[in-house]
Amino acid sequence: MAYKKILTIQDISCVGQCSLTVALPILSACGHETCILPSAVLSTHTAGFSGFTFRDLTDDMPAIQAHWQKEGIAFDSIYTGYLGSTKQVGYVKNILDTMGVEGAIKIVDPAFADNGKLYPIFDAEYVNAMKTLCPSADILVPNITEACFLAGVEYKESYDEQYIKGLLSALEELGCSTIVLTGVGYESGKTGVVVYERGQIRYYEHKRIARGCHGTGDVYASAFTGALLNGKDIFTAAKIAADYTVRCIENTQGDPDHWYGVKFETALPDLIKML
Ligand code: PXL
Numbered sequence: 001m002a003y004k005k006i007l008t009i010q011d012i013s014c015v016g017q018c019s020l021t022v023a024l025p026i027l028s029a030c031g032h033e034t035c036i037l038p039s040a041v042l043s044t045h046t047a048g049f050s051g052f053t054f055r056d057l058t059d060d061m062p063a064i065q066a067h068w069q070k071e072g073i074a075f076d077s078i079y080t081g082y083l084g085s086t087k088q089v090g091y092v093k094n095i096l097d098t099m100g101v102e103g104a105i106k107i108v109d110p111a112f113a114d115n116g117k118l119y120p121i122f123d124a125e126y127v128n129a130m131k132t133l134c135p136s137a138d139i140l141v142p143n144i145t146e147a148c149f150l151a152g153v154e155y156k157e158s159y160d161e162q163y164i165k166g167l168l169s170a171l172e173e174l175g176c177s178t179i180v181l182t183g184v185g186y187e188s189g190k191t192g193v194v195v196y197e198r199g200q201i202r203y204y205e206h207k208r209i210a211r212g213c214h215g216t217g218d219v220y221a222s223a224f225t226g227a228l229l230n231g232k233d234i235f236t237a238a239k240i241a242a243d244y245t246v247r248c249i250e251n252t253q254g255d256p257d258h259w260y261g262v263k264f265e266t267a268l269p270d271l272i273k274m275l
Pocket of ligand 1 (some may be wrong): 011013018019042044045046047082111119214215216217218
């Protein structure tokens with residue numbers, strides 16, 4: 001297995017199984033050194049808990065980056081997720097552009113919306129800022145809602161292949177030509193992932209488990225990144241991440257107390273086997 005040094009930039013939700021508390025263990029299980037840059041610290045994630053605390057770490061970022069530069073630290077890959085503010089997106093763009101080794105793989109999960117809606121702290125200004133990250137990414141990993149907000153395409157609950165093709169080419173115009181689009185289902189009971197590479201489209205369909213689970217976007221993007229950096233090609237990594245995410249959801253079914261996340265830990269041995 002390859003041993004890569006990955007930087008992942010996303011929030012710490014202290015409780016809730018998302019962002020860094022998911023990315024760190026998954027990337028570690030995939031065998032990589034995982035460095036973190038927390039974008040914010042929250043008591044819980046923002047989907048379903050009320051009264052969460054939110055400490056924005058935007059202003060700490062330039063000094064952290066400057067220290068790393070002074071130490072000569074660079075990363076084989078940089079993977080970004082949920083960020084803390086519109087201003088922070090500019091800092092993160094600079095990190096993507098300057099902190100990778102030659103040939104570093106940069107993966108951007110926009111992580112700002114789902115089911116047709118923005119997450120609570122985000123607005124149109126944040127979406128516009130996120131568009132500026134696209135040219136700095138080698139691979140974009142949005143869900144359909146995020147893709148629609150970024151590309152300025154109307155969000156639809158049901159759609160056909162033509163709609164998805166149009167969405168992907170509108171998104172490509174923002175400056176990233178490799179897109180892994182998650183949550184694409186053309187018939188009931190099915191969902192899947194579309195991998196778009198410079199106009200070429202491949203689709204991996206798998207079963208859709210009725211219960212929607214929070215945090216699965218982060219589980220997916222982390223497993224995708226881990227598999228890709230282990231030398232899998234983009235389509236294989238996309239498939240592995242999908243199979244792992246389905247397993248995580250299955251392992252969470254039947255436990256109504258666990259509404260806030262998926263038991264991704266229980267499926268880590270399966271992920272390791274798939275690598
Ligand atoms: O899983 C995405 C995510 C990450 N971090 C925080 C969130 C969410 C989704 O709601 O609230 C804080």
